[in-house]
Amino acid sequence: MLHIKKSHFFTLTALAFATSLSLPAQADVVASVKPLGFIAxxxxxxxxxxxxxxxxGASEHDYALRPSDIKRIKNADLVVWVGPEMEAFMTKPAAELPAGKNLEIAVMPEVKPLLVKGAEDDDHPDDAASQESAEAHDEEAHHHHHGEFNMHLWLSPQISKLAAVAIHGKLLELMPESKAKLDANLQRFERELADTDKHISAQLAPVSNKGYFVFHDAYTYFEKHYGLSPSGHFTVNPEIQPGAQRLHQIRTQLVEQKAVCVFAEPQFRPAVIDAVxxxxxxxxxxLDxxxxxxxxxQDSYVKFLSQLSGQYASCLNGA
Structure with missing residues (x-):
């Protein structure tokens, strides 16, 4: 009886192994941040x-990879990220990946002409000692703020569409047998994105002339795309508190009613916003x-854009 069981076991094992050889390889996709994961x-x-x-709950600006993260990157069939100016934590592991598995959105030829300049460092602390300390901290942990361009690329519907096309192309190379499904998914994404874009444009048009302050300089692509009128930001670098002069400038505009809203973020709810x-x-x-x-x-990216639009509209409308 034991002999039969063993033979059954070996037969089933061999069958499972043979079956696994005939199945297409699974191409796991790893994205650096959630919105890129939405697109993927x-x-x-x-x-x-x-x-x-x-x-x-973590910030892309100061995250440190764990050993398990590095393993996930190495084992992935495709890694999607923005670039070293945004995710400094990705620079070294991404450099070790073969080109076919490494999709860096910021260096795509179609994306480069769409990049917008980052904000100037006009909001560093005022006194020299704080300034020096801030710059040292910046240099150590937040390299993306020293780049020329704003790298929150997933907040651009236009760039996100290009990212989707690029992900589709990479997965097609990895899994040509899934072409029909990948093609259908891309078509659906483009269709839903176009519909959502129209809806958001209509939702935000009535508040496009209302001023507001965001906590950090992340939203330029979204704001430009939908014609919003930001009054400014508290900080370029969310890890560094804005200086007294900057806060005074913002408070003056609030007192003079030049802005109707100030926006915090789930990851950053600083006391300075309440104080100002x-x-x-x-x-x-x-704003998230x-x-x-x-x-x-499948629908998470358009849900993300719609949620962000709703967060803007709710505060700017006074709802």
Whole structure:
């Protein structure tokens, strides 16, 4: 009886092994940040799993990879990220990947002409000692702020569409047998993105002339695309508190009612926002540039854009 069981076991094992050889290889996709994961999930839906490195609640500006993260990057069949000016933590592991597995959005030829300049460092602390300390901290941990361009590329519907096309192309190389499904996924993504874009344009048009302050300089692509009128930002680098002069400038504009909203972020809820807004009529809202409460799915990127639009509209409208 034991002999039969063993033979059955070996037969089943051999059968499972043979079956596994005939199946297409699974091409796991790893994205650096959640919004890139949203785009990848739309294209890879029903084809291959998508994983995100940056945990919810963490900031892309100062994340440090764990050993398990490095293993995930090495084992991935495709890694999607913006570039070293945004995710400094990705620079070394991405450099070790073969070109076919490394999709760096910022260096794509179609994306380069669409990049916009980053904000000037006009909001560093005022006194020399703080300035020196801030710059040392900046140099150590936040290299992306010293780049020429704003690298929050996933906030551009136009660039995100190009990223989707590029992900589709990479997965097609890896999994040509899934061409029909990948093609259908890309077509659906482009169609839903176009519909969502029209809806957001209509939603934000009535508030396009209302001034507001965001916590950090992340939203330029979204704001330009939808014609919004930002009054400014508290800081370029979310890890460094703005200086007294900067806060005075912002408070003056709030007192003079030149802005109707100030926006915090889920990852950054600094006391300076409450302090500057105290005693004024300005409303306080929250913008989530990473979609922390949205799960990866085929529709998650358009949900992310719609959520962000709703966050703007709600505060600017006074809802």
């Amino acid at each position: 999930a739309a294209i890879a839906d029903g084809v291959t799993p998508v994983d995100v490195l940056l945990p919810d 807004a105290r005693g004024t009529q300005v409303r306080k809202g929250t 540039p990473l979609g922390t409460n949205i799960s990866l799915s």
